[in-house]
Amino acid sequence: MINSSLPELSAALAARKVSAIELAMLFLDRIDRLNPGLNAFIALDRERTLAQAKAADATLAAGTAGPLTGIPLAHKDIFCTKGWRTSCGSRMLENFISPYDAHVVEKLTDAGMVTLGKLNMDEFAMGSSNETSYFGPVKNPWDSSRVPGGSSGGSAAAIAARLAPAATGTDTGGSIRQPAALCGLTGLKPTYGVVSRYGMIAFASSLDQAGPMAKSAEDCALLLTAMAGFDTRDSTSLERPAENYSRDLERPLTGLRIGLPQEFFGEGMDADVRAAVETALAEYRKLGATTVEVSLPNSGLSVPAYYVIAPAEASSNLSRFDGVRYGYRAPEYGDLNDMYSKSRAQGFGAEVKRRILIGTYVLSHGYYDAYYLKAQKIRRLIAADFQKAFESCDVIMGPTSPSVAFAFGAKSADPVQMYLSDIYTISTNLAGLPGMSLPCGFGANNMPVGLQIIGRWFGEAKMLQAAHQYQKATDWHTRMPGGLS
Amino acid sequence: MSWEIVIGLETHAQLQTKSKIFSGSSIAFGAEPNVQANAVDIALPGVLPVLNREAVVCAIKFGLAVGATIAPRSIFARKNYFYPDLPKGYQISQFEIPVVQGGGLAIRQGEQEKFVHLTRAHLEEDAGKSLHEDFHGKSGIDLNRAGTPLLEIVTEPDMRSSAEAVAYARALHALVQWIGICDGNMQEGSFRCDANVSVRRPGEPLGTRREIKNLNSFRFMQQAIDFEVQWQINEIVEGRAIRQATVLFDPDTGETRAMRSKEDAHDYRYFPDPDLLPLEIGAGWIAEVKSGLPELPQAMQARFQVEYGLSAYDAAILTASRAMADYYVAAVTVAGAANGKAVANWIMGELAARLNKNDMDVAASPISAAQLAGLIQRIADNTISNNIAKKVFEALWNGEGRSADEIIELQGLKQITDSGAIEKIIDEVLTANQKSVEEFRAGKEKAFNALVGQAMKATKGKANPQQVNDLLKKKLGG
Numbered sequence: 003m004i005n006s007s008l009p010e011l012s013a014a015l016a017a018r019k020v021s022a023i024e025l026a027m028l029f030l031d032r033i034d035r036l037n038p039g040l041n042a043f044i045a046l047d048r049e050r051t052l053a054q055a056k057a058a059d060a061t062l063a064a065g066t067a068g069p070l071t072g073i074p075l076a077h078k079d080i081f082c083t084k085g086w087r088t089s090c091g092s093r094m095l096e097n098f099i100s101p102y103d104a105h106v107v108e109k110l111t112d113a114g115m116v117t118l119g120k121l122n123m124d125e126f127a128m129g130s131s132n133e134t135s136y137f138g139p140v141k142n143p144w145d146s147s148r149v150p151g152g153s154s155g156g157s158a159a160a161i162a163a164r165l166a167p168a169a170t171g172t173d174t175g176g177s178i179r180q181p182a183a184l185c186g187l188t189g190l191k192p193t194y195g196v197v198s199r200y201g202m203i204a205f206a207s208s209l210d211q212a213g214p215m216a217k218s219a220e221d222c223a224l225l226l227t228a229m230a231g232f233d234t235r236d237s238t239s240l241e242r243p244a245e246n247y248s249r250d251l252e253r254p255l256t257g258l259r260i261g262l263p264q265e266f267f268g269e270g271m272d273a274d275v276r277a278a279v280e281t282a283l284a285e286y287r288k289l290g291a292t293t294v295e296v297s298l299p300n301s302g303l304s305v306p307a308y309y310v311i312a313p314a315e316a317s318s319n320l321s322r323f324d325g326v327r328y329g330y331r332a333p334e335y336g337d338l339n340d341m342y343s344k345s346r347a348q349g350f351g352a353e354v355k356r357r358i359l360i361g362t363y364v365l366s367h368g369y370y371d372a373y374y375l376k377a378q379k380i381r382r383l384i385a386a387d388f389q390k391a392f393e394s395c396d397v398i399m400g401p402t403s404p405s406v407a408f409a410f411g412a413k414s415a416d417p418v419q420m421y422l423s424d425i426y427t428i429s430t431n432l433a434g435l436p437g438m439s440l441p442c443g444f445g446a447n448n449m450p451v452g453l454q455i456i457g458r459w460f461g462e463a464k465m466l467q468a469a470h471q472y473q474k475a476t477d478w479h480t481r482m483p484g485g486l487s
Numbered sequence: 488m489s490w491e492i493v494i495g496l497e498t499h500a501q502l503q504t505k506s507k508i509f510s511g512s513s514i515a516f517g518a519e520p521n522v523q524a525n526a527v528d529i530a531l532p533g534v535l536p537v538l539n540r541e542a543v544v545c546a547i548k549f550g551l552a553v554g555a556t557i558a559p560r561s562i563f564a565r566k567n568y569f570y571p572d573l574p575k576g577y578q579i580s581q582f583e584i585p586v587v588q589g590g591g592l593a594i595r596q597g598e599q600e601k602f603v604h605l606t607r608a609h610l611e612e613d614a615g616k617s618l619h620e621d622f623h624g625k626s627g628i629d630l631n632r633a634g635t636p637l638l639e640i641v642t643e644p645d646m647r648s649s650a651e652a653v654a655y656a657r658a659l660h661a662l663v664q665w666i667g668i669c670d671g672n673m674q675e676g677s678f679r680c681d682a683n684v685s686v687r688r689p690g691e692p693l694g695t696r697r698e699i700k701n702l703n704s705f706r707f708m709q710q711a712i713d714f715e716v717q718w719q720i721n722e723i724v725e726g727r728a729i730r731q732a733t734v735l736f737d738p739d740t741g742e743t744r745a746m747r748s749k750e751d752a753h754d755y756r757y758f759p760d761p762d763l764l765p766l767e768i769g770a771g772w773i774a775e776v777k778s779g780l781p782e783l784p785q786a787m788q789a790r791f792q793v794e795y796g797l798s799a800y801d802a803a804i805l806t807a808s809r810a811m812a813d814y815y816v817a818a819v820t821v822a823g824a825a826n827g828k829a830v831a832n833w834i835m836g837e838l839a840a841r842l843n844k845n846d847m848d849v850a851a852s853p854i855s856a857a858q859l860a861g862l863i864q865r866i867a868d869n870t871i872s873n874n875i876a877k878k879v880f881e882a883l884w885n886g887e888g889r890s891a892d893e894i895i896e897l898q899g900l901k902q903i904t905d906s907g908a909i910e911k912i913i914d915e916v917l918t919a920n921q922k923s924v925e926e927f928r929a930g931k932e933k934a935f936n937a938l939v940g941q942a943m944k945a946t947k948g949k950a951n952p953q954q955v956n957d958l959l960k961k962k963l964g965g
Contacts, residue, residue: 081533082531082532082533088532090532095532098532100531100532100533101526101531102526102531104533199533199535200533200534200535201533201534202533203532203533204532204533204762206761207761207762208761234537235534235535235537236535236537237535237536237537237538237762237763237764238761238762238764314758315761317567317756318565318567318576318577318756318758320576321567321569321575321576321577322530322532322574322575322576323532324569324571324576326571326574326628327529327530327574327628328531338571342569362756365567365756365757365758366754366756367754367756370756370757370758374758
């Protein structure tokens with residue numbers, strides 16, 4: 003049961019082979035047993051979970067169940083979840099109980115899904131290794147001496163260890179795709195504006211996008227169909243007709259044109275990652291796709307542009323955490339300014355403070371044009387590069403991450419090395435494009451390698467089709483870390 | 488050598504929308520602290536702003552009323568600073584590209600008219616309030632006002648005296664109420680002004696300005712500017728340079744004092760708010776708003792001059808506020824266009840004096856426009872004389888009757904126009920006042936007036952004065 007796909011779980015629930023309560027208990031018991039070694043879950047509430055499962059069982063009994071009714075999932079702790087502690091991985095919100103549900107949580111709950119708990123993450127989603135969480139790092143289930151990736155590391159580790167069949171994640175520069183790659187999962191970052199950001203604690207508003215993480219593209223398609231949709235509470239949410247993202251899954255790939263950006267296959271990618279990606283591309287050719295070389299000439303500027311724009315927005319977004327109305331307040335302070343500085347100095351971790359400082363600097367008087375404005379111009383160039391590339395291909399493929407999961411501490415002393423972990427994922431966020439990662443083999447030390455697919459704007463169904471057809475022909479996505487049964 | 492005073496004003500007008508500019512909370516004044524602050528207003532983690540369309544309509548109305556350009560695309564920006572009553576740690580405002588650009592306002596001082604140019608007007612949200620009293624040494628925060636929509640209206644440095652600044656502020660105050668975008672309540676802070684003041688020798692470049700914050704009455708504005716101007720002149724005369732600063736006016740002392748200097752001014756780190764899309768306003772939307780706009784004061788002034796034969800001055804006075812214009816229009820509609828000038832005279836004379844004396848606004852006048860019109864009609868048709876009319880006006884003010892007609896009837900004030908009756912009275916007067924008759928005959932013109940007075944007195948003022956004059960002349964001459 004723990005290895006079942008979402009449609010399989012749905013069928014089992016519909017056939018009353020298992021109840022929603024039994025399913026929830028199955029995963030809660032695994033969490034009790036395995037989470038202490040992984041640290042993926044940072045908030046659990048058995049009663050609340052079982053109450054939701056009971057309601058799902060009633061829906062199932064009434065015959066009004068949907069395709070996700072009764073299926074458990076867990077939420078990245080960046081999503082406000084009514085009645086749950088919502089910490090965003092920070093001491094700042096260690097005691098914050100959200101009085102409302104994020105749009106994504108609302109939609110998945112309305113679809114009958116059962117919340118298992120809240121998942122660990124890099125503090126305020128700032129990190130690529132989950133080492134910045136105030137609640138301690140998440141371990142990679144494939145090798146507990148290695149990072150699970152970040153910032154949605156808790157989501158990735160929970161699914162990889164089969165503590166949850168699915169999870170929500172968010173992706174600002176690769177935070178869904180990179181941990182999915184490092185933990186051997188499938189994860190999708192939708193086109194900017196497809197999923198409402200309401201209730202998702204903001205890191206960088208113009209880049210943040212929520213998406214599903216699961217074992218397969220088929221599962222992600224189901225989840226995305228439930229998560230996506232216009233929301234009047236988010237001005238950047240796009241008013242488009244609802245889509246069934248599973249609609250094209252079974253269509254063959256004959257004639258699919260895959261663009262391979264030369265910039266994604268140059269130096270900087272580890273040999274084991276390259277080998278796995280090349281093998282996957284060969285498989286795609288077997289499935290009837292053709293590959294064509296494309297160029298994204300400005301992609302080398304994506305990391306620097308990102309590390310201007312994202313910290314700039316973050317420095318402002320995180321101003322609300324001031325110790326005045328909720329969240330952490332220093333126990334002792336002098337005047338108002340002292341209360342602000344002590345509360346923020348003690349409430350935020352080092353990486354968050356670093357980004358607030360960078361962001362404050364690039365927005366300050368006299369530097370705005372040189373940094374922020376220039377980065378915005380680069381952003382437009384990067385989007386234009388993609389637009390041009392998509393003239394000759396339907397999807398773009400390449401590695402998700404330049405390396406497999408690295409050891410704890412390997413990059414945490416050097417922020418720039420850490421930032422380069424997202425070198426292949428960041429440009430899609432800057433361009434607002436959808437991207438996904440799916441497992442395509444194993445590299446050094448038997449660690450999973452992720453293949454990245456980048457789609458056109460609103461090309462989610464096409465990406466999912468490409469991923470699903472590959473997953474029908476391969477079994478990388480069914481592999482499970484050893485020693486966790 | 489003389490000094491030239493240079494003043495520019497920034498006005499925050501609170502817009503009369505039902506809800507806040509970026510959330511659905513009510514903006515009604517006077518609620519219990521924090522009951523009108525929802526998740527967006529208190530800036531819970533994860534909440535997002537959504538622009539209130541009604542606030543944009545207010546901005547468009549204003550732009551049209553001052554002949555400005557309505558930007559087809561304007562941008563909301565974040566102004567970043569920390570303060571306990573600013574929940575997000577930034578204020579959403581407009582910076583580089585405001586929604587209203589240019590335009591201006593004609594102001595009048597007596598017979599003199601002047602045009603004050605506007606730089607811009609932009610939409611923004613208000614902050615909450617910090618309450619510094621009675622919290623056992625702590626401050627209280629009320630976020631009811633946080634997110635209230637404001638239009639910040641900025642002039643060019645066009646004004647040259649405190650009187651001009653006040654004339655502009657009054658004209659703007661009237662205009663925003665006229666077009667229904669602001670209730671103009673200065674006590675409640677719905678309309679507050681900051682004045683940028685500098686002085687220079689004529690012909691020299693602009694001097695360094697100091698900004699007087701939060702002037703919430705016209706009287707304080709005048710006092711504050713006058714004090715500030717004198718202070719700046721003294722500083723310069725005594726050889727000290729003016730340093731750019733923000734100052735506060737203390738109504739108790741009548742003085743301005745520096746709050747912070749430019750050196751400790753914030754770097755607000757403005758940048759476009761990524762949570763909000765650019766505000767796009769198409770020609771269709773503008774046309775739609777325009778069609779719902781009331782006739783503007785300037786147009787109404789021109790019409791009053793043509794339709795009712797008013798002078799430019801009268802027309803300006805009668806359109807100084809929406810309430811005044813409404814009153815005039817209502818009165819003249821009842822009294823008839825032919826009485827337009829008489830209606831104007833009564834409103835600007837007797838009524839204005841009475842209202843002033845009682846510190847009342849025309850909207851609160853105890854005499855309705857229809858009642859005043861009824862009174863004027865009775866003068867026009869000779870039912871009563873101007874003198875009697877004043878009595879009727881007094882009675883109407885005191886609520887002694889529902890209409891002029893009723894009072895005239897009840898108090899028997901109808902003018903006597905029956906020649907026979909008047910003649911009889913004159914005969915009696917002549918008999919009783921032989922001395923005056925003789926004096927008149929001896930060439931004393933004054934004696935004639937005394938006789939008219941006696942005749943009027945005998946009729947308790949009700950006799951038609953013209954008829955009395957004519958008949959008396961005839962009798963004495965004949």
